[in-house]
Amino acid sequence: MRYIFWGSFDFAQGVLEQLVSAELFPLALVCNPDRPAGRHEIITPPPTKAFALANGIPVLQPDDMNNDMLRDALARLKPEVFVVTAYSKIIPNDIINLPPYGTIGVHPSLLPLYRGATPIQSAILAGDEKFGISIYRMDEKIDHGPVLAQTEITVEENKRTYSYCSQLLAKEGGMLLAKTLPAYCAGEIIPSPQDESRATYTKKISTDDGFVDVAHDDPTIILRKIQALNPNPGAFAIIDGKRTKLLAATRENGTVVITRITKEGKAPSDARIVLTPR
Structure with missing residues (x-):
């Protein structure tokens, strides 16, 4: 199975680690460019980049998504599918639909609940006991496409920190994706549309x-x-x-x-x- 992984942050690294552990190595990683970080603004790579390079995975770091050179580089790799999680940039629709099997998103909520950028924080703030991971086919809307697989996880109150939940959901999401992705590309999974009447949305936290x-x-x-x-x-x-x-x-x-x-x-x-x- 030929896929390209898109993700920049710790959550994405946790998912990618599980795929690599399952011997599902991507053709390449697409992540954010290196950025200044910390008090001294030291140029720092995204967490996923260091992991990818340590495992022999080529890295692409586009700054401009509307770039023909990026499209050409992706097309030359001949991916069957893209996987996206914790990437932070809006991916143009023509790139989402570039691979034959489209683009698969990994979202840390039980979609259609908590669509958007802060699902884990929002679930903790709401006092939820049950958290979850959704594997879905991306479309032009945010966290909107049909669902391939989900898993639900109960977290006791005193463990319900962002760091703990994020690490747990990344691990569970990676393991679920390792099972789901090959089955989806083999035509063994029919995606199910989300119930729009149950959709909720998160907000940016200040x-x-x-x-x-x-x-x-x-x-x-x-x-x-x-x-x-x-x-x-x-x-x-x-x-x-x-x-x-x-x-x-x-x-x-x-x-x-x-x-x-x-x-x-x-x-x-x-x-x-x-x-x-x-």
Whole structure:
């Protein structure tokens, strides 16, 4: 099976790792260009690039999607199908439809729920117990195409952090894709249209969304924000007149406790801030 993998971020790397573990090596990886990162703006490659190069996978890093050279490079590889997850750029429709079997998306939600860029954070903020992965055929709309396969995963409340859920769903998504992709290309799967009446959409999360009032907000909402919004953009409060980052929290015997913070101008430290139920 000849496929090209599109993805740039940690979630995409987790999916790709499972495909490589299953001996399903892509013809190439398409990812974002290297970008300045960190306080010193050091030019840094996307997480997927280092993994791909370490495994002998050629890498393409287009800056412009409307580029004939990119189309020619993709066509020369003669892919049967594209796989896209956590790529961040809008892929033109003619490229989506370039391979004979189209383009397959991997989305960390039970579509049509939580379409858009922040499905994991949105599910945590909503207090969902059940998370999921959808493998679907992409079309010109966001997370809209027919579904090939899904898997549902229950996550207990104290493990429901963005980092944990993202790593878990990437692993599960990669394993599901390793089974689904060959079957789809062999004509063994008929995609099922999504139920538009159940569709929900996520929104872009801003720094302001991370603010909590530890004296007045519902402790459960505070817990969810700390779990969903770390490491970026992060949750924060004003404590003793200073901006304080809230890094971790848990529920102990029904009570929410903030367990790690960063005070303004200080290093991260352990804490024990017990939140009184409202």
